[in-house]
Amino acid sequence: MGVENDYFRAPDAAAVVRALEETDTGPLVGVADPVFDGISTKGVDPAVVFGQLIAIIKSVPWSVDIVASTMVWPTSPMPGPEGPxxxxxxxxxxxxxxxxxxxxxxILASVPDPDVQDAVVAWSQTDELRGTSPDDLRPLADVLIELARQARDAGEHLYCWTCL
Incomplete structure (x- = not known):
């Protein structure tokens, strides 16, 4: 069993919340009748693995906060430091x-096509992906980049749905 991370694009957070309420909390992609355009992944968490790709594209060192995001689900108030x-x-x-x-x-949408392979090779050399072939990662990178381009061009946003 692994952590599922679905990356998708949507018009806004309200549309995502409505979809989650209607589908009993997801998933929203990777199913027979997907709600949004996106890709299902296992083990490509937003902060570390996805964040490393963003850092590589930006040509900066990775840090835990490189991927700025806002939680939109659950909609209940986030628990304090003591947890739920x-x-x-x-x-x-x-x-x-x-x-x-x-x-x-x-950042994802603007990576030039000729630079994608170099980014994928560097991504495959991160600790979390070590041993993964760049050829295996390239399709994922291509989909994430295309998803970002479509979101940008449509004035939409990128999201990540995570489930244990």
Whole structure:
């Protein structure tokens, strides 16, 4: 069992919340009748693995806060530092959805096609992806970049749905 991370584009957070309420919390892509355009992944978490791709494209060192985002699901208030009060709290169980800042979307959308392969090779050499072939990562990078371009061109935002 692994952590699922679905990356998708949507018009706004309200549309995402409506879709989650209607689908009993997801998933929203990678199903027979997807709600949004996107890609399902396992183990490509937003902060580390996805964040490393963003850092590589930006040519800056990775840091945990390189991917700026805002939580849009669950809609209940986020628990304090002591964490959720009980194990049934949606903040403890998920799923969780975060909206990436438009700057993250635009960084991905603006990577020149000739630079994608070099970025993928560097991405494959990160600790979390070591041993993964760049040839295996290239389709994922291509889809993420195209998704970001479509979102930018449509005035939409990028999101990540995460479920244990």
């Amino acid at each position: 009060e009980d194990d049934d709290d949606p903040w403890a169980t998920g799923p969780w959805v975060e909206e990436f800042s438009d700057s993250v979307r635009d």
